[in-house]
Amino acid sequence: xxxxxxxxxxxxxxxxxxxxxxxxxxxxxxxxxxxxxxxxxxxxxxxxxxxxxxxxxxxxxxxxxxxxxxxxxxxxxxxxxxxxxxxxxxxxxxxxxxxxxxxxxxxxxxxxxxxxxxxxxxx
Amino acid sequence: xxxxxxxxxxxxxxxxxxxxxxxxxxxxxxxxxxxxxxxxxxxxxxxxxxxxxxxxxxxxxxxxxxxxxxxxxxxxxxxxxxxxxxxxxxxxxxxxxxxxxxxxxx
Numbered sequence: 001x002x003x004x005x006x007x008x009x010x011x012x013x014x015x016x017x018x019x020x021x022x023x024x025x026x027x028x029x030x031x032x033x034x035x036x037x038x039x040x041x042x043x044x045x046x047x048x049x050x051x052x053x054x055x056x057x058x059x060x061x062x063x064x065x066x067x068x069x070x071x072x073x074x075x076x077x078x079x080x081x082x083x084x085x086x087x088x089x090x091x092x093x094x095x096x097x098x099x100x101x102x103x104x105x106x107x108x109x110x111x112x113x114x115x116x117x118x119x120x121x122x123x
Numbered sequence: 124x125x126x127x128x129x130x131x132x133x134x135x136x137x138x139x140x141x142x143x144x145x146x147x148x149x150x151x152x153x154x155x156x157x158x159x160x161x162x163x164x165x166x167x168x169x170x171x172x173x174x175x176x177x178x179x180x181x182x183x184x185x186x187x188x189x190x191x192x193x194x195x196x197x198x199x200x201x202x203x204x205x206x207x208x209x210x211x212x213x214x215x216x217x218x219x220x221x222x223x224x225x226x227x228x229x
Contacts, residue, residue: 039220047223052218060216063124096165096166108213109172110211111167
């Protein structure tokens with residue numbers, strides 16, 4: 001059974017750096033067809049893709065947030081870490097990690113998703 | 124930037140067919156996926172690569188994609204299908220999600 005679980009702070013202050021960890025089980029981060037993406041959803045709003053990482057260390061970031069994001073992985077620990085700098089109240093959202101399946105960008109999909117973690121940005 | 128537009132809401136009677144559209148420039152030249160999200164829950168993949176169903180997803184869910192529009196069809200809609208639905212595609216090294224559609228089963 002494939003599962004993903006997000007962990008990290010529930011509250012961060014404006015200008016601080018957010019660090020989120022996704023711990024996966026049921027698949028390996030060294031699998032060539034599989035990676036992990038981070039996706040967020042502000043309360044009552046739509047989903048927004050943030051970043052992904054694959055086994056060959058292929059990384060990619062949302063164009064609008066690229067300067068603030070860093071994604072990395074520790075294959076031995078089955079963990080993927082996302083950092084987002086200079087947090088702002090508009091970054092308040094539920095942050096999900098999801099297994100990303102497929103070799104080519106254009107054919108990929110997200111399945112399954114973690115339970116999500118709500119991060120609130122407030123002083 | 125690439126945009127995917129969905130109707131905000133769709134209403135359907137139990138047992139009837141619900142169709143949810145997703146519009147984007149030349150979307151038919153890309154693969155479309157669909158996710159179901161029930162209140163307080165994480166999204167669940169229901170359709171990938173335009174028309175493929177993951178294991179465990181009922182046959183009443185189907186998808187198509189042509190021209191500028193992808194469509195998710197729910198045949199014989201059940202009360203348990205009431206949820207938000209999001210389409211998703213790839214463009215210019217970015218994954219894009221649609222604006223979301225709330226399906227209400229009346």
